[in-house]
Amino acid sequence: MNIVVLVKQVPDSGAERTLGADFAVERVSANNVINEMDEYAIEEALKIKEAGGGEVTILTMGPATAAEAIRKALSMGPDKAVHVQDDALHGSCAVGTSRVLAAALGTLNADLIICGAESTDGRVQVMPHMLAERLGIAALTGARKLTVDGSQLTAERQTDEGYEVVTAVTPAVVSVWDTINEPRYPSFKGIMAAKKKPVQTLSLADLGVDASEVGTAGATSQVLEFAARPARSAGQKVTDEGDGGALLVSYLAAEKFV
Incomplete structure (x- = not known):
């Protein structure tokens, strides 16, 4: 089976993230890593390949700089990579990104x-749906379990109430x-092997996508x-002098919790 895994390099969600003067996420000085959800997508693809x-x-x-994320992904076991890189892509919205x-x-x-359900920088959760629409194929989203039997796919789709089975x-x-x-x-062997795995770089011209359709201008x-x-403010302390319960309820009512 020919499997493609979408991987995005994002600023570490555990560190402070900022926006630049153009309102785009500041990535140059950030500690950039593979989007966490994408690591689960890579693992699932490898399990399917091994089976x-x-x-x-x-x-x-x-x-x-996304080449760093590519090499990290390849060190987990995938065979090769494709890197779409073009200065005109800076500032692309989800629609433009899905086009590319x-x-x-x-x-x-x-x-x-296979892709992660969301990215930790954008968190829009629409990319798999957009890609399926553009490619004219099915989308099984939010999977907590995936079974592959030849060309048949069965997924347990995670929901707030439990899960749905979709095929x-x-x-x-x-x-x-x-x-x-x-x-x-x-592994150390995987890290060393990743340095020799092929990475193909494609531009917008290679893909036949016009620069006016992407980037900040095309968003x-x-x-x-x-x-x-805003900085976290100090909480309100209630001293119970026999009326603590009433004071607590009054505070909750004022904050519209009850």
Whole structure:
């Protein structure tokens, strides 16, 4: 099976994140890592390959620094990677990003496309749906379990109430949550092998995508202003002098909790 895993390099969610003057996430000075959910997607692809054979390709769209995430992903075990890199991509919205990724996927002839359910920087959760629509294939989203039987796919789709069982045939897009598996750690052998694995770099011209359709200029949404999260203020202390319960209820009522 030919499997493509979408990987995104994002600022570490455990560190302070900021926006630049153009309202885009500041990545140059940030501690950038692989999007956490994508590691679960990589692991799921490797498990499928180990069970039935095939090839796993990493697909990334991003600046030159995204090569670090590609090598980290390859060190886990995938066979090769494709890096879509073009200065005109800076500031692309989800619609523009899906246009570029769909064009790249169109060159890879994938049976199965796996990605994380969301990215920790954008958190829009729409990319798998957009890609499935553009490619004209099925989307099995939010999977906590995936079973592959030839061309038949069965997923347990995680919901707030439990899970739904959904099915599709390949080709298809599957997005996964962090409940689906436990990603492996790259071995020293895997890290060394990753340095020799092929990485193909593609530009917008290679994909036949016009620069006016992507980037800040081609975005379908725009950030007009933003404000930093306010500092956490001190809580209100209630001293119980026999009326603590009433004071607590009054506070909750004032904050519209009750």
